[in-house]
Amino acid sequence: MRWTQTLIPTLKETPAEAEIVSHKLLLRAGLIRKLTGGLYTFLPLGLRTLRKVERIVREEMDRAGALELLMPALQPPEIWQKSGRYEAARDVLFKVRDRAKKEWVLGPTHEEVVTSLVAGEISSYRQMPKNFYQIQTKFRDEIRPRFGLMRAKEFIMKDAYSFDATDEGAQASYRKMYDAYARIFQRCGLKAIAVEADTGVMGGKFSHEFMVPAETGENEVVYCDGCGYAANVEKASSAAGKPGPAVEAVDVIERFPTPGVVTIEALTRDPYGVPAERQIKTLVYLADSKPVLVLIRGDDQLNEAKLVGVLGTGNFRPAEEAEIVAALGARPGSLGAVGVTNLPIYADERLTGLSGMTTGANQDGFHVRNVSLARDIQVTHWAELRLVAAGEPCARCGQELKVRRAIEVGHVFKLGTKYSEALQALFLDESGKQQPAVMGCYGIGVTRTLQAVIEQSHDDQGIVWPVSVAPYTVCITPLSVAPGSEVLKLAEKIYDDLITRGVDVILDDRNERPGVKFKDSELVGFPIRVGIGEKSLAKGEVEIKPRAGALQPVKADDAVTKVLELIAAGL
Numbered sequence: 001m002r003w004t005q006t007l008i009p010t011l012k013e014t015p016a017e018a019e020i021v022s023h024k025l026l027l028r029a030g031l032i033r034k035l036t037g038g039l040y041t042f043l044p045l046g047l048r049t050l051r052k053v054e055r056i057v058r059e060e061m062d063r064a065g066a067l068e069l070l071m072p073a074l075q076p077p078e079i080w081q082k083s084g085r086y087e088a089a090r091d092v093l094f095k096v097r098d099r100a101k102k103e104w105v106l107g108p109t110h111e112e113v114v115t116s117l118v119a120g121e122i123s124s125y126r127q128m129p130k131n132f133y134q135i136q137t138k139f140r141d142e143i144r145p146r147f148g149l150m151r152a153k154e155f156i157m158k159d160a161y162s163f164d165a166t167d168e169g170a171q172a173s174y175r176k177m178y179d180a181y182a183r184i185f186q187r188c189g190l191k192a193i194a195v196e197a198d199t200g201v202m203g204g205k206f207s208h209e210f211m212v213p214a215e216t217g218e219n220e221v222v223y224c225d226g227c228g229y230a231a232n233v234e235k236a237s238s239a240a241g242k243p244g245p246a247v248e249a250v251d252v253i254e255r256f257p258t259p260g261v262v263t264i265e266a267l268t269r270d271p272y273g274v275p276a277e278r279q280i281k282t283l284v285y286l287a288d289s290k291p292v293l294v295l296i297r298g299d300d301q302l303n304e305a306k307l308v309g310v311l312g313t314g315n316f317r318p319a320e321e322a323e324i325v326a327a328l329g330a331r332p333g334s335l336g337a338v339g340v341t342n343l344p345i346y347a348d349e350r351l352t353g354l355s356g357m358t359t360g361a362n363q364d365g366f367h368v369r370n371v372s373l374a375r376d377i378q379v380t381h382w383a384e385l386r387l388v389a390a391g392e393p394c395a396r397c398g399q400e401l402k403v404r405r406a407i408e409v410g411h412v413f414k415l416g417t418k419y420s421e422a423l424q425a426l427f428l429d430e431s432g433k434q435q436p437a438v439m440g441c442y443g444i445g446v447t448r449t450l451q452a453v454i455e456q457s458h459d460d461q462g463i464v465w466p467v468s469v470a471p472y473t474v475c476i477t478p479l480s481v482a483p484g485s486e487v488l489k490l491a492e493k494i495y496d497d498l499i500t501r502g503v504d505v506i507l508d509d510r511n512e513r514p515g516v517k518f519k520d521s522e523l524v525g526f527p528i529r530v531g532i533g534e535k536s537l538a539k540g541e542v543e544i545k546p547r548a549g550a551l552q553p554v555k556a557d558d559a560v561t562k563v564l565e566l567i568a569a570g571l
């Protein structure tokens, strides 16, 4: 490709809309343009990179035995009602109406569609295992689209769905996808780590996320250098969260006035001096419109993802003040669970057996002390509900846990039979008995992966593409483009030779100053630049510059060989 014939609208200034470096570089290097918030056009260079990521994904999915198909983006809401997700996913579902005012759903994912397909096509254990995948545009009703392709309303996903006759088979299918994902991200040049993940609204049995460590990531990963444990913070546990030994209650419960005290922190100060770890925090949530109490230690934070898992419904929210007063008779700041018998009480395991605790008295301006969890509060459900923090001991090996931010690029779920039961994907097993297929589902954010590569691989000058997904591998930069000049002739010869050898190459034939050409080539991040100027050519040389390496003078006749060597060596 010749630069003047394509469209590479590089920008000197950073557009104000871009908050993170990868988003800035996508715009500045002329890879994408915004149509409106959360919607982007892929320009020629951006599309070339996208296609390369897709090709890697496709090759590895095919190699793992998955079958490509293409399902409709537009889906009938009835299948979402059948699976029970129409309500649970209402915050992200894009809904449209046709001329008859019938409602449709633009798919954010395809469990319902693929399971309906399998229900009609697979009827015997002999037809399994099967794994179907597609690379397709997905939609998400994102309230706050941000960070370019990271959180968009429309994006490209690879989604795959495995169907097995047995649990062991499903386990093997899961492992295959896990391994394929590790290869895909490695081939894209990404350092991704697999972490244990929460299954959330998907309702699966267990899952892993593939995370790219990055300061700008929207996820937090808890990890241990001692034993390799790694988990999304929503899923993570630590030894600090385990219940301690029970302490017998000796003192009588006592009510005391706390005028104006409405925070844990205020109660730690004089004249009260109750340390946060000796307080019980009482939160009120509405789950399926009914109030529930949630108790955690005063110095802990609630992990909402774990609460969702325990409640078994995604339809929940914090109660508003009026709802809290209706449930407990007091306003936030004076809430407690002592003596409450008419509401479900979910308590964090760390509170188990504790005595001498202080909590709200369910009367504005009053607290109670000497509270014993075992004696004074009728906990209906004990569960791990707290958020793990950095510095806590690892539950496996005791070493200090660390927390870092990361970008989620892939997710594998072992789903079980939730969808196959709901949508009747049944088969006859060896003994002729009807069973629901055991499912797994596996997603890769293709457009997000592309941006994650930039987030992880750039410098002050611009993007540093790995060869595998670079829009072009080589950029030839003649410093003179005068027709018939020796410089241009040699540039065209090297260009033709590289194309003949199957190398993706672009020739910067613009009549621009060398500085402009070099800057643009660094900004876009082509892995190899071949510079040809009159001075070096007088010595019979050209200059080869790997994007992240040093400039090397090379005999003009050896230029093509040298470029091929660099590519073969991975630069």
Ligand SMILES: [Zn+2]
Pocket (backbone or CB within 6 Å): 224, 225, 226, 227, 228, 229, 394, 395, 396, 397, 398, 399
């Ligand atoms: Zn550990």
